[in-house]
Structure formats: structure tokens, C-alpha cells
Amino acid sequence: MISILIPTYNYKVLSLVSAIHKQLEITNIEYEIRVYDDGSPNPEPENDGINNFKNSVYKKLEKNIGRTAIRNLMASEAKYDWVLFLDADVLPKNSNFIESYVKAISNNNCDVIFGGISYEEVRPIREKILRWKYGRAREAKSVTLRQKEPFFIISQNLCIKRSVFLQANTLLENHYGLDNFFSNQLKKMNTKVVHIDNPVIHFGLEExxxxxxxxxxxxxxxxxxxxxxxxxxxxxxxxxxxxxxxxxxxxxxxxxxxxxxxxxxxxxxxxxxxxxxxxxxxxxxxxxxxxxxxxx
Structure with a gap:
């Protein structure tokens, strides 16, 4: 039913995979987890343990191909019609994270489901305050606020039909800020986007x-x-x-x-x-x- 796709680069994702896998196992649905390392010069050794999880694959690319290209590769190789993209530096906020997406897929005739982003309440160190403050003010929006601009999504936590993603993700060059382009594509395609309250917590704050x-x-x-x-x-x-x-x-x-x-x-x-x-x-x-x- 769903493919969980997690691209990573120089980041430990075993705890994320473990949390997701635990939730998937109690939903009684068909699933797979794919984690692709995008040519990290020193891949995290603990990530090799991902292959020990049921229906899970950890693949290391020989060279870095970039954020959008690796997502395209993962979607192309995914088994199921729905794919859930998660960034490596997030964790589900709720224990029913997967279940909420499964229900949303079943109950809505839609192409895209966006669960939202959240941040920790505790202020980080001074060197990371700007990213934390920006994220909480501009990205951690309620469902009501997100519905005012339904096509604007953040791909850290994106559930989407595989075919729709491949149709929209046409720009494979390395650029920052391509969520804006992708959102624009979804708007041009007149996709049906549903917003739900099902966030992940973003931990990877840049200085x-x-x-x-x-x-x-x-x-x-x-x-x-x-x-x-x-x-x-x-x-x-x-x-x-x-x-x-x-x-x-x-x-x-x-x-x-x-x-x-x-x-x-x-x-x-x-x-x-x-x-x-x-x-x-x-x-x-x-x-x-x-x-x-x-x-x-």
C-alpha cells in the first residue's frame, strides 16, 4: 500500500526507521521502507542495521546526485502507489503517525496529503536560534492556516501518489528551495491536496x-x-x-x-x-x- 522513502546524507537514521517500522507493523498493511544514502563520504555505520528490519532496504549510492534526483530515483524504484517522503532529521510527533496517513489515504479522494512540520519547544543554542525561530513561525502551521495556501507543502513530511510525484518532480538539478518549485508544479497540475494534523518534529537545525x-x-x-x-x-x-x-x-x-x-x-x-x-x-x-x- 505505501512506500516510506527516506533519503539521507551523513546522518544516522536508524532511530527514525525503528520508530516508523514499529508503527507500520501494527497497521497490518503492505509496506516497504527505503533508505538511500546520497553518496556520503563517510556513511554512518549504524545505518547498515536498517537492512535487518522487515521489508526494508538500505542502499548507498556511489556518488552524490542531489536532493531532487535521489527522491526521483527512490520513487521510481518504490513498489507501491503511495509514497511517504521523510527527511532524515525528523521524527514523528505522534505514535499514530502512520495510522493517520493510512486513514487519510482511505478516506480522501486526493493526490497529496501533507501532515505538517513542528519544532521542539525548548530554545536551541544561540548559534541555531534563527533556523528554530523561522521554522516555528513560518513552517509549523496549523491545518487551518495551511489550507489557506493548500498547494504550499514542505517535503520533509510528504505523502503523495507515486505517479503524481514523478509527474511533478521534473527538475532534477541541484538547487536550494525547490519545495517552492514543487508546490508550484502541484498547483499547475491542479492536484487535490489534503492537509491533516500529523506532523513530524524537525531536529536538524542549521547554524x-x-x-x-x-x-x-x-x-x-x-x-x-x-x-x-x-x-x-x-x-x-x-x-x-x-x-x-x-x-x-x-x-x-x-x-x-x-x-x-x-x-x-x-x-x-x-x-x-x-x-x-x-x-x-x-x-x-x-x-x-x-x-x-x-x-x-
Whole structure:
């Protein structure tokens, strides 16, 4: 009935597989678990134990092919019509995590089911505060809030028909922030997306500087995909904000003002209380600069 697909890279996933396997065994459904290591230079030895679990496969790729390509490979090799993608650095929040997805599949005529993302309540160390605060404010949304933008999904916890995923996951290049592209694809395909309260807890928090770099890389990806006409230019909040500024002929003025505060903002992002509104302005300013550079 369902294939659990977990790509990993330099990360221990035995505890995640154990938790998922335990839940699968009591649901009395047909299943498989596939864990593919994406060419880690030093694969975690404990992950070899995954092959000891029933209906489970642990495969190590010889070279790194990237996040979207490995997901495409896993979906292509999956046995069942429904696939559940989980990131390596998550754990189910609830003991009925698998059961909730099984019920949702049975009770809904849909193509995609998104259970949501959550974060720990306890604040992490200062070096990881920005990622934690961003995740809790922008990603850990209730079902009600998610239903307002039904096509926006986060692939850390994504249950989807195998055929729909393969049809939507057409961009196999290595880019950051491709969940936005994938969400855009689901919208273009007019897929039926159901949101349920069935989150995973995201534990793999990047340090502030690394997260900032990844966030800016995601902005770059958006501009590149727009110029290639592979993504709508009004899908995400950052795009909508830009279009408003452009309509009012204020994008250059905005960029000039925000640039004067760039150093102050970066200092704040590494503080004990980073300002997410400033983070939005910081990324929007970068987006505007890229749009001008690319003449997009």
C-alpha cells in the first residue's frame, strides 16, 4: 500500500526507521521502507542495521546526485502507489503517525496529503536560534492556516501518489528551495491536496550563518526558475512583495534603504532574538538585486 522513502546524507537514521517500522507493523498493511544514502563520504555505520528490519532496504549510492534526483530515483524504484517522503532529521510527533496517513489515504479522494512540520519547544543554542525561530513561525502551521495556501507543502513530511510525484518532480538539478518549485508544479497540475494534523518534529537545525546562506540560495533558485519560465512569478510572499514594490516604482528606493542596514541586520540574525521581519526584508532586497542582475 505505501512506500516510506527516506533519503539521507551523513546522518544516522536508524532511530527514525525503528520508530516508523514499529508503527507500520501494527497497521497490518503492505509496506516497504527505503533508505538511500546520497553518496556520503563517510556513511554512518549504524545505518547498515536498517537492512535487518522487515521489508526494508538500505542502499548507498556511489556518488552524490542531489536532493531532487535521489527522491526521483527512490520513487521510481518504490513498489507501491503511495509514497511517504521523510527527511532524515525528523521524527514523528505522534505514535499514530502512520495510522493517520493510512486513514487519510482511505478516506480522501486526493493526490497529496501533507501532515505538517513542528519544532521542539525548548530554545536551541544561540548559534541555531534563527533556523528554530523561522521554522516555528513560518513552517509549523496549523491545518487551518495551511489550507489557506493548500498547494504550499514542505517535503520533509510528504505523502503523495507515486505517479503524481514523478509527474511533478521534473527538475532534477541541484538547487536550494525547490519545495517552492514543487508546490508550484502541484498547483499547475491542479492536484487535490489534503492537509491533516500529523506532523513530524524537525531536529536538524542549521547554524545561523549556514541557514542564511541556504535562504539566499533559495532566492537565487526562484529567480533562475522564473527566468526559465519554470515557475510563476507570484507564488511566494517574497515574489508578491516585489511585484507590489515594482508596481509602485519603489523597488530601487527600497533596496537603497535596506542596503544601509545590511550589516546591522546580519548582526541581529546572529543574536539571541533574531528579527524575522528584518530577515524577510533582507531576502527581499537580495531578490530585487538578482532580478536586476538577471534582467528578470
Amino acid at each position: 545561523n550563518d549556514k541557514f542564511i546562506k541556504k535562504a539566499l540560495k533559495a532566492v537565487e533558485s526562484t529567480v533562475i526558475l522564473e527566468k526559465k519560465e519554470l515557475m510563476d512569478d507570484d507564488m511566494r510572499p517574497i515574489q508578491k512583495s516585489y511585484l507590489k514594490l515594482k508596481k509602485l516604482h519603489l523597488s530601487s528606493v527600497f533596496s537603497l534603504i535596506i542596503s544601509t542596514f545590511k550589516t546591522t541586520m546580519e548582526r541581529n540574525f546572529n543574536s539571541k532574538n533574531p528579527n524575522l521581519f528584518w530577515f524577510d526584508l533582507y531576502r527581499l532586497n537580495y531578490y530585487i538585486k538578482l532580478k536586476k542582475q538577471h534582467n528578470a
